Amino acid sequence: MKGFNFYRLFFVLIFSIFSAKGFAQETNIMIRAKAKDAKFIGSSIGGARILVKDAVTGAILDEGMTIGSTGDTEKIMKNDWKRSQTLSDDKTAGFLAKIDIDVPLFVTVEALAPFNKKQASVLSSTQLWVIPGKDITGDGVVLEIPGFVVDILSPQTHERIKASEKIELKANVVMMCGCPVTEDGIWDASQYEVKAIVTDAEGNSTELELKPTEKPSTFGTETSLEKGLYEVLVYAYDAATGNTGVDKTNIIIN
Incomplete structure (x- = not known):
């Protein structure tokens, strides 16, 4: 009788577990x-x-x-x-x-x-x-x-640059899958708008166009700045698809 009760309890427990999980x-x-x-x-x-x-x-x-x-x-x-x-x-x-x-x-x-x-x-x-x-x-x-991956390559974060020096603005722009952006390629660099917005400590901004370079996915230009603290924002935009991308950095001109 005790053995019967044990097995009966065992099967009741197993049934309860499977019922709770619903198989x-x-x-x-x-x-x-x-x-x-x-x-x-x-x-x-x-x-x-x-x-x-x-x-x-x-x-x-x-x-x-x-x-x-x-x-x-x-x-x-x-x-x-x-x-x-x-x-x-x-x-x-x-x-x-x-x-x-x-x-x-x-x-x-x-x-x-x-x-x-x-x-x-x-x-x-x-x-x-x-x-x-x-x-x-x-x-x-x-x-x-959606979007672009934008990486500012130059200037480097918190880089100190002399006011007398030319400043190289350079950015890497790729599709979100990492696919390269090249002139006359599947993702044609000449079809994308890539610009830098340089803003000083007083909030005054200058916009500069970055153009494709010989290196795939790389856009660049040069500029000069007066002494001060600056934020550099680079964006990429494709009018055909609406893809956008942004990267930012800060520099010091002394």
């Missing part, structure tokens, strides 16, 4: 971040930080980084797309989220990218229903990341 199923969601007017954001620029959350509670269900290549340039940038056409392949950057659910769940998916470029990182998000056991694969959930 949760692991469900896969492929998540990718794609630069606007460019390619996928992957390992070459540090990837995109992905968060999958319960849309109601905010609980994090899975998180990670997109890993892989930026994808096939010919397919993504040159060919005409057709409905249901897959732009990615097995090497294209993505993060495969795995969540255990027993009922359909409304989730929020966030991508912060490019994650390693803090002055350029953009948060993109979307929401969708996930059904237990119904994987979302292929291109999966694709989040668009």
